[in-house]
Amino acid sequence: MERRTFMAMLTGGIVAAPLTAEAQQAAKVARIGYLSGNLASGPHLPEAFRQGLRELGYVEGRNVVIEYRDAEGKFERLPALAAELVALKVDVILAGGILSGRAAKRATRTIPIVFVAADPVGSGLVTSLARPGGNVTGLSFLAPELVGKCLEQLKQAVPGVNRVAALWQPGASGGERTEKDILRGAEVAARALGMRPQFVEARGPADIDRAFSDMTRARAGALTVLTSVMFFSERRRLVDLAAKNRLPAVYPYREFADAGGLMSYGPNVGDLSRRAATYVDKILKGAKPADLPVEQPTKFELVINLKAAKALGLTIPQSVLGRADEVIQ
Missing domain, CATH: 3.40.50.2300 (Response regulator)
Structure with missing residues (x-):
């Protein structure tokens, strides 16, 4: 038992x-x-x-x-x-x-x-x-200083630019105060670099074509695209329109350069x-x-697309190419 x-x-x-x-x-x-x-x-x-x-x-x-x-x-x-x-x-x-x-x-x-x-x-x-x-x-x-840094990279890559369009989406950054700070910072940075800024807004994808028409009408010589989830989603369209309108452009993320954009500067x-x-x-x-504190970006990468530069008839200075984290041939 x-x-x-x-x-x-x-x-x-x-x-x-x-x-x-x-x-x-x-x-x-x-x-x-x-x-x-x-x-x-x-x-x-x-x-x-x-x-x-x-x-x-x-x-x-x-x-x-x-x-x-x-x-x-x-x-x-x-x-x-x-x-x-x-x-x-x-x-x-x-x-x-x-x-x-x-x-x-x-x-x-x-x-x-x-x-x-x-x-x-x-x-x-x-x-x-x-x-x-x-x-x-x-x-x-x-990073609040990112727009200014982007404009600095653009001016060094295309020294002759004196009018720059800044494409932004109202509400994209989330906070009204931050939005004002970014736009004010962009204006101060542009003028310090000897460029006249033109702020062009696009609230949704349907506004993008009109935004580029406004840029060309104002005779913008270059373009910077501000941070926006919508712009990220529409990056191929933005890159194509910049090329079509022969606008040298700097973008906040490398995905834009990968899609054919001239250059990008920002966090990965x-x-x-x-x-x-x-x-x-x-x-x-x-x-x-x-x-758990919120982590902020500490490293920003510069990516340059030489194929896009060639299509625009641009020669990127060697000093800029030497600083690039990646050069797309």
Whole structure:
């Protein structure tokens, strides 16, 4: 009797052991919600995020599941998509851009949110960069001095320019005060470089053609494009219109130069997406978003497209080429 009892306990233990191990393994599967305004405009960004997760030991389908929700450029859908992720009870939400971050923040006050966005303080996502507060933190790719630096690179690459158009989208940076600061900074920088700025706004894709007509009518000699998710999505169109109107242009992200734009100067958004995985990892391991300071870009890369320069009949000075992080032939 005692032997049978012992054997039953032993057998039961042997059977239960793997079940317990399986249960523990199943419990370790993290669920991440990925909220995007337009995945098709930057498929390399979720891939960069997944790469960051892999570097930290996460394997999709084994110990992490990513639930994607994509507004496909229809940003008004973001609140409903954010609500879907909340209903799925994901462990953390990654939000790409200000609008995605806002939608996620409105949908939940408890699920941690990690953003990669332009102006998290001005847009109200966080109370401060050092102490985000609440359930939101992440990485900012906005540096107030970036527009001035872009204009400086443009002037050095095309020294003869004296009229420059600045294409901007109202509301793109998230905060009205930040927007004013950026525009004021652009004007001061342009005049300091001996250029007359012309601010041209485009509220949506339908305004882009008209914006370029305004530039040519004002006889702009060059173009700088300010930070905007919409402009990022429409980058091929912007690059084509700049070429068609023979406008040397500087853009805030390398993706524009990759698409055929003359030059770009700014943070590497793909690298920021990869680094967002570090925030997600810390949160999954118990860190609170409120205790994780917002990371700001520290490295800016200059990319020059010589094919675009040749098409515009430009010779980029060797001093500028020598400083470039990458030269596209």
